[in-house]
Amino acid sequence: MAEKGSKNWVKGLSDAINLATTVAAAVALGYFAGKWLDGKFDTEPWLTVAGFMLGVATGIKAMWEKSFPIKKSIQDIKEKTSKRENE
Amino acid sequence: MIFGMWDSTLFHLGPIPVDHLIVTEWVIIAFIGIIAMTATKNMQMVPRGLQNAFEAIVLWTYDFFTQLMDKESVAKKWAPLLTSFFLFILLSNYSGLIPGAARIEGFQPPTSNWNVTMTLALITFFSVHIAGFSEHGGHYLHHFVSPSWAMLPLNLVEEVAHPLSLTVRLFGNIFGEEMVIAYLLFMAPFIVPSAIMGLSLLLGAIQAIVFTILSASYIAAAAGEGH
Numbered sequence: 104m105a106e107k108g109s110k111n112w113v114k115g116l117s118d119a120i121n122l123a124t125t126v127a128a129a130v131a132l133g134y135f136a137g138k139w140l141d142g143k144f145d146t147e148p149w150l151t152v153a154g155f156m157l158g159v160a161t162g163i164k165a166m167w168e169k170s171f172p173i174k175k176s177i178q179d180i181k182e183k184t185s186k187r188e189n190e
Numbered sequence: 191m192i193f194g195m196w197d198s199t200l201f202h203l204g205p206i207p208v209d210h211l212i213v214t215e216w217v218i219i220a221f222i223g224i225i226a227m228t229a230t231k232n233m234q235m236v237p238r239g240l241q242n243a244f245e246a247i248v249l250w251t252y253d254f255f256t257q258l259m260d261k262e263s264v265a266k267k268w269a270p271l272l273t274s275f276f277l278f279i280l281l282s283n284y285s286g287l288i289p290g291a292a293r294i295e296g297f298q299p300p301t302s303n304w305n306v307t308m309t310l311a312l313i314t315f316f317s318v319h320i321a322g323f324s325e326h327g328g329h330y331l332h333h334f335v336s337p338s339w340a341m342l343p344l345n346l347v348e349e350v351a352h353p354l355s356l357t358v359r360l361f362g363n364i365f366g367e368e369m370v371i372a373y374l375l376f377m378a379p380f381i382v383p384s385a386i387m388g389l390s391l392l393l394g395a396i397q398a399i400v401f402t403i404l405s406a407s408y409i410a411a412a413a414g415e416g417h
Binding site (some may be wrong): 112113114116117118120121124125127128129132133135157158160164165184 | 239254256258288329341343344348350351352353355356358359402403406407408
């Protein structure tokens, strides 16, 4: 029981740090990449806005995946692929 | 060393300039290596002294990473790298706090330079994908288009955001802390900086733990089943 509790604590901490940093980094990455591309192609502000939106969408996706984990796993994909190959 | 006090290049190895950060890294690596070699020299069936302490630490790290990464095989495979990350970052963060370090050239924390933190983050980045491919083979590529092909750009941004966040957070925290200590030393050289230096002990440990836990969770996500 104590082991399960400590496991939850470690995983919970890891998920919390992971989510917070991923959301911030994704938005920053999208914004700055867009700004750089705008400077390169002289399209200001469209690529900055697009990059920012992409970053925000990535952040929302990361939050969504943590809140509602997708049941489909790599193991499932492997099984489906091998089933298809057998057929 | 007080931040930015000396010219960064110490000497040249052929055409390659060697600066304070690299020297500090060498000292830290040598320090960890010497302790590890001392602990593992003349290993006994019934451990005593340093060997005993190291065996306890190794067992604890295996247990910790197994809890974090779910799979024991994956945890045992990657625990040496992750523990090395932790020790290297911890000692790097603390290297600027060594008494007298302000008077010794070469004791600027390496983690206060983004080249070092980015290198560490890139090691994590490649380790994540190596772990993914070694556990799942070609099937690992499916997670880039999961749950559908439309998510490919978002998944790619997320993959790049991971090393970026590792780089910026570690660099920002340690660089900021060094700057604060440097300014405080110039403004009030006695007693006042000791408070922030005490806080730096805590901050250095937290940043080392955060980097290690995040690296472990990225590797676990790539090597694990759930995506």
